[in-house]
Amino acid sequence: MEYEEKSEDLDQYDWAGGEEIEYQRDRYAARIGQLIIDFSLLENILNLALVEAIHSGSHEPGYVVVEKLRMADKIDLFNKMYLRMVHFQSKKGKDALTVIRKRLEDVNMFRNMTAHANWATLDEERFVRTKVKIDREEGHVTFRNVKITTTLIRQKVREIQSLTNALEKFSEKAREWRFDEKSGKRVIS
Numbered sequence: 416m417e418y419e420e421k422s423e424d425l426d427q428y429d430w431a432g433g434e435e436i437e438y439q440r441d442r443y444a445a446r447i448g449q450l451i452i453d454f455s456l457l458e459n460i461l462n463l464a465l466v467e468a469i470h471s472g473s474h475e476p477g478y479v480v481v482e483k484l485r486m487a488d489k490i491d492l493f494n495k496m497y498l499r500m501v502h503f504q505s506k507k508g509k510d511a512l513t514v515i516r517k518r519l520e521d522v523n524m525f526r527n528m529t530a531h532a533n534w535a536t537l538d539e540e541r542f543v544r545t546k547v548k549i550d551r552e553e554g555h556v557t558f559r560n561v562k563i564t565t566t567l568i569r570q571k572v573r574e575i576q577s578l579t580n581a582l583e584k585f586s587e588k589a590r591e592w593r594f595d596e597k598s599g600k601r602v603i604s
């Protein structure tokens with residue numbers, strides 16, 4: 416998903432700000448807290464989908480693999496592992512996996528922007544600083560600001576909740592299929 420952005424050049428000194436977030440703190444804090452908690456629940460379901468796919472007899476080997484992975488790495492691993500599982504099922508399964516991967520990537524990006532934003536820079540238009548860029552040639556500093564409203568956060572919370580359910584159902588269905596060595600085909604367990 417594309418997010419409304421604006422860039423801002425540093426003009427010698429940065430400003431402390433913080434006036435708008437002081438006014439909006441309670442509204443944003445509740446929404447951001449819900450986003451972080453629901454994202455954690457989503458990540459837990461993703462972890463379970465990965466560890467179950469790695470070794471269905473015990474989750475321990477799977478957790479050894481995913482323990483230090485970043486969320487983006489987990490998404491990539493999930494896509495690679497489940498692509499092979501659904502490859503033998505149908506094009507519908509592959510399409511569903513693609514949709515889930517894209518949704519995971521989007522909510523991960525939004526969660527990272529929200530969790531790591533400099534909330535002291537929130538302005539009246541609801542733009543908040545999410546990244547500092549430094550030009551490699553001249554050392555000029557530019558700030559990336561993204562519009563993050565409480566309404567957008569609420570929408571992303573609903574998306575995360577929906578995605579958590581979809582991911583759990585998808586991974587369970589994909590794992591129902593297994594490879595039958597005698598026939599050389601994928602069959603339902």
